Amino acid sequence: MKKWKKILFGILMVAFITTGYGFYMYTKKPADVRTLSANYELSTAALIEDYNKDETAANVKYLDKVIAVKGKVKEIKLEQATGQATVVLDSGDPMAAVTCSFYNEELASVKKLTEGSEIVIKGKCTGKLMDVVLNKCSIEK
């Protein structure tokens, strides 16, 4: 009788834990990049140089990684209707810059930026089209 109870208890525990874990995975939100620390800290010029040299190798290194990139603000784009804010950082290369797409909640802090000022932006690298693109960005410094 006791042994039987123990087994039942064991089975219930396992079922409970798996359901709990399943539910946790199912409802888990994507990581908030703002709370993560950067895998790489570098200048826009260095990032673009790496991509210009060898895009495949650069993708292996930077893709999906959190990068804190330092550069001069070239352009600020605010979309009031959607709350979308994008900052383009100059890299010294006229053909390729770093485009940083911000979290919608960061709109207010992006508004305070001025063109030409030097800042550090943290975000997740998604690859290179014409520019290297970071998304889920926030202002680091």
Place this chain on the structure above:
Amino acid sequence: MKKTILITTAFFLFNMVNAQKKYFTKTGNASFRAGTAVEDIDGINKSTTCIFDAGTGDIQFAILVKGFEFKSALMMEHFNENYMESDKYPKSTFKGKITNLDKINFQKDGTYPVIVKGSLEIHGVKKDIETTGAFKVTGETVLATADFSVALEDYKIEIPSLVKDKIAKTAKIQINCSNSVLK
């Protein structure tokens, strides 16, 4: 006679000015929906690049697959690793032509229906598509919008039978790009 020459020259001059105009954005929106009644599945990409030439009608879109944002971590993982294989195929592109360019007046504000024909590359597979959209001209900016569907099967995106009732067979894609004149 003189008048005809003048009109023709004016016409060509006007066309040249028109031909030089290119529109461009790096911050366009592209989103997709592939959910069913069982579950909502949607992602949005806010860094879509779009360029088109008002003179020739050439139009191109490019998108980084890794740049899609989701509300769930698991969805993002499955999208990148199982379905789109974004490490292998990091970009999706569309290259095509506007086929009814003569019906669009970029000098006059308004909304114009647009027909676009070209090759859409997703998941490493290129396929010819034709779709309709709209251009909303407001001064120097052109808002390009389009709604269309792609069959996942056409792009060799396989859905395991286990999740078949959760994922739609066709994904609805929505494009919303506010382009400005490229100088």
